[in-house]
Amino acid sequence: MRERFTLDNEQIGELQSILSEDPEIRECLVLNTCNRLEIYGIASSKNGFEGNIRQKLCSSQGIDRSLFDQHSFWHTNLDVLQHALEVSAGLDSQMVGETEILGQMKEAYAAAKAAKSTGTVLNRLFEKSFQAAKSARTKTGITRGQVSIGNVAVDLASRIFGKLNKSRVLLLGSGEVGEKTAQALKSRGVRDIAVSSRTFENAHRLAHELNGSAIDFEDFLSQLHNYDVVIGSTAAPGSLLSKDAIRHAMRARPDRPLFLIDLALPRDIDPAVEELDNVYLYNLDDLSNIANENLAARKAEIEHARQILKGHAWNLWLQLRRRNLISHQE
Amino acid sequence: MLSELVMTDRTAFAIGAGIYAVAFLLGLGMLMLRKTYLRAVMFTLLTGGFLFQTLGLNLRGAEIKACPLGNSFEIAQFISWSIMMLFFVVGPAFRLRLLGFFTVGLAALLSGVSLLVPGWDQPYPAGIFGGNPWIELHAALAIFSYGVFAILALVSIMFLMQQHGLKKKQFGGVYQYLPSVQQLDLMAKRLLLTGVIVLTAALVFGAVFWINNLELVPIFKLTATCIVWFGYLIVVILRIQKKLVTRRHALASIILFALAIASLWPVESAREHHHTPAETNVPPPTDL
Numbered sequence: 126m127r128e129r130f131t132l133d134n135e136q137i138g139e140l141q142s143i144l145s146e147d148p149e150i151r152e153c154l155v156l157n158t159c160n161r162l163e164i165y166g167i168a169s170s171k172n173g174f175e176g177n178i179r180q181k182l183c184s185s186q187g188i189d190r191s192l193f194d195q196h197s198f199w200h201t202n203l204d205v206l207q208h209a210l211e212v213s214a215g216l217d218s219q220m221v222g223e224t225e226i227l228g229q230m231k232e233a234y235a236a237a238k239a240a241k242s243t244g245t246v247l248n249r250l251f252e253k254s255f256q257a258a259k260s261a262r263t264k265t266g267i268t269r270g271q272v273s274i275g276n277v278a279v280d281l282a283s284r285i286f287g288k289l290n291k292s293r294v295l296l297l298g299s300g301e302v303g304e305k306t307a308q309a310l311k312s313r314g315v316r317d318i319a320v321s322s323r324t325f326e327n328a329h330r331l332a333h334e335l336n337g338s339a340i341d342f343e344d345f346l347s348q349l350h351n352y353d354v355v356i357g358s359t360a361a362p363g364s365l366l367s368k369d370a371i372r373h374a375m376r377a378r379p380d381r382p383l384f385l386i387d388l389a390l391p392r393d394i395d396p397a398v399e400e401l402d403n404v405y406l407y408n409l410d411d412l413s414n415i416a417n418e419n420l421a422a423r424k425a426e427i428e429h430a431r432q433i434l435k436g437h438a439w440n441l442w443l444q445l446r447r448r449n450l451i452s453h454q455e
Numbered sequence: 456m457l458s459e460l461v462m463t464d465r466t467a468f469a470i471g472a473g474i475y476a477v478a479f480l481l482g483l484g485m486l487m488l489r490k491t492y493l494r495a496v497m498f499t500l501l502t503g504g505f506l507f508q509t510l511g512l513n514l515r516g517a518e519i520k521a522c523p524l525g526n527s528f529e530i531a532q533f534i535s536w537s538i539m540m541l542f543f544v545v546g547p548a549f550r551l552r553l554l555g556f557f558t559v560g561l562a563a564l565l566s567g568v569s570l571l572v573p574g575w576d577q578p579y580p581a582g583i584f585g586g587n588p589w590i591e592l593h594a595a596l597a598i599f600s601y602g603v604f605a606i607l608a609l610v611s612i613m614f615l616m617q618q619h620g621l622k623k624k625q626f627g628g629v630y631q632y633l634p635s636v637q638q639l640d641l642m643a644k645r646l647l648l649t650g651v652i653v654l655t656a657a658l659v660f661g662a663v664f665w666i667n668n669l670e671l672v673p674i675f676k677l678t679a680t681c682i683v684w685f686g687y688l689i690v691v692i693l694r695i696q697k698k699l700v701t702r703r704h705a706l707a708s709i710i711l712f713a714l715a716i717a718s719l720w721p722v723e724s725a726r727e728h729h730h731t732p733a734e735t736n737v738p739p740p741t742d743l
Binding site for chain 2: 270281283284285286287379380381382399402403405407411414415418419
């Protein structure tokens with residue numbers, strides 16, 4: 126259902142124009158992300174307004190109205206304010222507390238403001254929602270801990286190396302999770318990334334995407350000691366890195382830690398390497414467990430954050446009412 | 456000017472130790488509540504405790520007209536003061552989170568215990584250093600090096616904790632505030648070199664006195680100090696050769712510090728036996 130409402134920037138602009146041209150709509154803003162399509166608006170009257178909007182959307186996207194009604198929601202008054210604040214704080218996101226949504230809301234707001242679709246009420250709502258999101262994030266743990274595999278790996282690398290600007294990364298294989306993990310490390314400024322895969326073309330392509338280098342699969346063992354982080358993400362049927370291979374590599378770097386990330390199934394790295402001093406091995410299950418624990422911890426903070434946002438929403442509601450900027454049932 | 460103060464040296468030491476204890480308990484409470492403490496509050500407490508302890512050392516020094524290193528109480532206070540001073544130098548430079556918490560805990564323990572054991576603050580003959588600046592410098596540097604080794608032991612404990620957390624896949628709690636293992640290892644290496652250089656300098660300055668006063672060379676004390684120095688020197692050499700690194704280096708640093716501290720007591724008791732009323736006018740041996 127969600128895919129049916131995927132809009133590109135041009136379509137969003139068109140939808141925004143259609144809504145703005147409606148004399149019943151005083152202000153409107155379309156928020157479109159990978160996880161939601163929301164329309165915020167102020168109407169002059171409420172008679173039949175909801176039905177009109179729903180019908181317009183269904184017609185433009187060619188969707189059955191009853192199916193749409195089943196999967197959509199409609200808020201009014203204070204509930205709209207509360208919802209907008211919760212969305213901006215990431216409480217409504219799949220990854221609770223994620224901050225990307227705030228940037229997306231800021232972009233949507235800037236676009237609507239530039240198109241002169243917003244007015245006093247929506248301007249105030251969105252500006253307040255950004256402040257409230259910051260407040261909820263500061264006062265609660267909804268953003269604490271990483272919830273994606275890549276970012277958990279980056280966190281672990283930071284606990285081992287501190288700053289990552291001198292760390293070198295070797296990616297074995299061209300698996301998707303491995304690639305994302307390498308990208309997350311790259312975004313934190315690792316010194317360089319090398320890719321090694323049985324198919325050299327794949328390694329070369331991925332190395333190009335990561336702005337790194339490709340090395341022959343036959344050579345990676347002899348160069349292992351040069352790397353601080355090794356990500357195993359191949360489809361090899363057995364272990365690629367044995368305890369002896371790692372022990373041999375560590376002889377050349379006894380005082381520098383080695384971080385091994387095994388994202389492959391079956392495993393690329395022999396679990397016995399954990400016994401070696403200064404070697405830290407994490408597999409996909411370990412990283413997933415950490416991400417899930419962090420996500421659970423964030424979810425436990427939702428109610429606390431919601432209470433904080435309720436206060437902000439109520440204050441904003443009173444302000445708008447006091448200044449007669451909004452009437453009940455709008 | 457110091458003599459005009461109403462406060463006695465022990466009162467100043469007690470206030471300093473009290474502030475350290477409050478800072479430590481504040482840090483501990485915040486850690487248990489999984490909250491971060493305000494750095495400004497912690498820094499103010501550490502600075503306040505340090506200033507009172509400095510005042511205490513000054514008052515004691517003015518009273519005995521020498522560096523206050525004449526008994527176990529003074530040595531404990533001086534080590535405690537040294538590690539706090541080192542924290543102010545090392546902590547901000549390396550942004551070592553939690554080091555302040557560990558340091559202030561050790562400082563509070565050393566300072567508090569020395570205040571609570573009356574036997575440690577026994578009077579000793581006036582002019583214990585015999586007005587010899589070399590031996591006074593030797594004593595101060597030697598005790599300061601022990602402060603460096605104390606911080607090294609703390610950093611090593613933090614390293615072992617972080618390594619344990621990473622190996623056992625532990626998150627949250629105290630682990631999230633610890634610096635990275637690589638950063639702690641680098642810090643330990645630098646502290647080890649600093650401590651050995653300072654202790655070597657202390658022995659060289661002491662030797663200036665011993666060469667001219669061979670009959671006063673305290674064999675037992677000299678042996679104990681040289682063993683400690685030699686132990687750290689071996690660790691430095693093995694570290695440079697990369698034969699003693701990370702975990703084993705951390706363990707060696709902790710064990711050596713425990714031995715160094717343990718050696719202070721026999722050294723002290725040997726000195727007490729060595730002093731007799733007839734010797735009060737003779738510059739006595741003051742090696743650790």
